[in-house]
Amino acid sequence: xxxxxxxxxxxxxxxxxxxxxxxxxxxxxxxxxxxxxxxxxxxxxxxxxxxxxxxxxxxxxxxxxxxxxxxxxxxxxxxxxxxxxxxxxxxxxxxxxxxxxxxxxxxxxxxxxxxxxxxxxxxxxxxxxxxxxxxxx
Amino acid sequence: xxxxxxxxxxxxxxxxxxxxxxxxxxxxxxxxxxxxxxxxxxxxxxxxxxxxxxxxxxxxxxxxxxxxxxxxxxxxxxxxxxxxxxxxxxxxxxxxxxxxxxxxxxxxxxxxxxxxxxxxxxxxxxxx
Numbered sequence: 001x002x003x004x005x006x007x008x009x010x011x012x013x014x015x016x017x018x019x020x021x022x023x024x025x026x027x028x029x030x031x032x033x034x035x036x037x038x039x040x041x042x043x044x045x046x047x048x049x050x051x052x053x054x055x056x057x058x059x060x061x062x063x064x065x066x067x068x069x070x071x072x073x074x075x076x077x078x079x080x081x082x083x084x085x086x087x088x089x090x091x092x093x094x095x096x097x098x099x100x101x102x103x104x105x106x107x108x109x110x111x112x113x114x115x116x117x118x119x120x121x122x123x124x125x126x127x128x129x130x131x132x133x134x135x136x137x
Numbered sequence: 138x139x140x141x142x143x144x145x146x147x148x149x150x151x152x153x154x155x156x157x158x159x160x161x162x163x164x165x166x167x168x169x170x171x172x173x174x175x176x177x178x179x180x181x182x183x184x185x186x187x188x189x190x191x192x193x194x195x196x197x198x199x200x201x202x203x204x205x206x207x208x209x210x211x212x213x214x215x216x217x218x219x220x221x222x223x224x225x226x227x228x229x230x231x232x233x234x235x236x237x238x239x240x241x242x243x244x245x246x247x248x249x250x251x252x253x254x255x256x257x258x259x260x261x262x263x264x265x
Contacts, residue, residue, distance in 0.1 A: 075163070075187060076180035079172050083164045084234035084242055088227050088253045094260055109263075116259025119252050126249030130242075 005081050007089060007128040015086070018073045019093035021066045023100070028063030035059070081131065088127045094120050145214045146222060148206055153226040155203040157233050162196040163187075164238060220261040224254045 036053055054060055077086050095117050101107040109117075172183045187193050210219055227250050234240040 072177070072180050072184050075167060075184055076174045076177075078164050078167050079170075079174050079180075079183060082234060082240045083160060083238060084231045084240045084246065084250075087160065087230045088250050091227075091253050091257065094257055098260070112263030113260045116256040116261075116263060119256030119259060121256075123249045123252030123254075123256060126252060127246050128249075130246035130249060 005085075006131050007081055007085060011077060011080055012089070012092075012128075014073050014077050015090050016092055016096060018070045018077070019090065019096055021070050021073075022093065023097055025063045025066040025070070028059045028066065032057040032059035032063065085127055085131055089124050091120055092124060141213075145210060145219075148210050149219065149222045150225065152203045152206045152210070153223065153229050155199050155206070156226060157229045159196040159199040159203070160230065161233055161237055162192050162199075164234075166190050166193050168238070217261040217264045221258045224257040224261075227254055 032054060035057060036050060074086075098107075098109050098113060098117060102109055166187055167183070170183065170186055172179070172186075174180050174183060231242055231247070231250055235242050
């Protein structure tokens, strides 16, 4: 069977999707924990109460469903490309998260970080291109 | 101080090693199923098949252990420091993929991997 292992645009979108969902899941977990901040966990019973309220938090379930979707996407990606390509290219989150923070949270990015982002981008391009050269040989 | 450094370094190495083993298990299981995915429902079917393989569950267990160690690291070390060292995972993944999955890692891929690592160290170290 002819198996192409190139990093296609679709795969890049899927990888960016897993990273964005990952950020979303972390946000949800943080939210679900924060909503219970008023609870003081000073006994075993209170610990149970915390878990009991946690599983009633919609944010927890939203976060957990994102984790499941991430896993499905990641498996689909791994069925298409090499592991040694998928993992470095997934570092695209080191680019998307700072950009999201700048645009939506008004955070500032230092010059050093901008140069880091450029290196990551360059690295991702090289790793993606390497799937083409290794196919030809 | 120095002892603390090596302690944190070895813990980060441990989480990355455990994660690498987990990813190897997952990738090998996926390769053994030989699925051709063109839709989300196909991908879902692949996952259902995967969940029938016991070693995939072992992989989940490994992820849990690795997460606990990582959270412990975050309570002890600075974020920028922890994330910089954590980028050694890319080297471990590359070596493991070459040995256990017989993936061919051409020089340009190594170069790309090192650029990603350098970039992550810069992003992590450049935090205010």
